[in-house]
Amino acid sequence: MDSARPAPRRRGRPGHDLDAVLAAAVRLFNARGYDATSMFDVAEALGITKSTLYHHVSGKEQLLAMAVDRAVDGLFEAAAQVRDQQNTATVRLQELVRRSVLVLAERLEFVTLLLRVHGNSEVEQHALARRREFDALATDLVKQAQAEGGIRADVEPATAARLLFGMVNSLIEWYRPERGHPETIAATVVRLAFDGLRTIDTTDDQDEQQEQ
């Protein structure tokens, strides 16, 4: 469930389990790009040969598929949790942003890979389709929030949604676990997105924590 470094290694003796292989692959895919990373590179990072790597996985694409699935699943779990809430659309939109940030932070490497997919294969096209699904869902929530008067209506819903989640997604470029708790950064993103950068005079949000 986690992409942590130490590699749990379940039972096989000296062997690497699938999670360890995936973690090493995804790390390289993100650092150099999927296409620029060879199966030799992945094998080398694990201290094994290419052939041994192929004993663990069916091919390069399988690694990509597993990674983007973990990212997509996380995002849709967040969306499902938000959908089942009994709040206003505006609050649910805030919640979706917050939970999206948490997913990004906790599955950072998987989401990073997802957001860089081009559509060059069936696997990549499927990933893009699910991303579009998520975008549509977010846009719809923005539309509802505008209709109930919770957020400004002078911006196209699709535009607002894309800028909003563009800000969220930009986290993959610089967020690292050392830079603070996911919950803290999530709160910062929500605050900035909804209240803006400008100095606020009337503070209706009392938890003014200095970030990090």
Next chain:
Amino acid sequence: MDSARPAPRRRGRPGHDLDAVLAAAVRLFNARGYDATSMFDVAEALGITKSTLYHHVSGKEQLLAMAVDRAVDGLFEAAAQVRDQQNTATVRLQELVRRSVLVLAERLEFVTLLLRVHGNSEVEQHALARRREFDALATDLVKQAQAEGGIRADVEPATAARLLFGMVNSLIEWYRPERGHPETIAATVVRLAFDGLRTIDTTDDQDEQQEQ
């Protein structure tokens, strides 16, 4: 100076000029990724053979270098224009955001390529270094704006700058010329970033245009 489609073709008779070659290459690099695009693909898009392509350019990396240079140059020109203004840091930050959006929109394909570089070669590392320079410059402006009380000080300058320009940069994922004038989208980004999504009661900004 522009990356327009029709390809000026200066003098050589049936020949392609460098700008046309670059435009075709960059379009493919963005659509499939730099590494996933072969020189054959570029040649095919131009209706010539690989060898002929190599008559025009020294190699694949030269195409990448030219593209990212156009992007970087645009961003630093914007930064230089802002630096020479006699405004408050807050207004200059707004101006940097606005002009950055304009550069993104006008050099969309070049900037897209720039923002996807990994650092796999000298060319890419140089591009990354210049991006970091721009980030530092933006962070500094945020710090100044906070010091003069123009924007909220309860967020780390580096965090605010990265989220702010993360929103700006996310434009490359969805902005297309058909979606509206660059100036319009730039105004929307500035409004959203500085005033937030939340409904505003007191409108101190009178140009409330419905976007697109």
Next chain:
DNA sequence: GTCTATACCTAGATAGAC
């Protein structure tokens, strides 16, 4: 300025021994 032909290399993936 464009072509055909090709050198040279690295990629993904497999065979089969241990």
Next chain:
DNA sequence: GTCTATCTAGGTATAGAC
């Protein structure tokens, strides 16, 4: 589960004729 050896496809780049 891991290895060495190898197949095959496709990549960048060049030589040299027209």
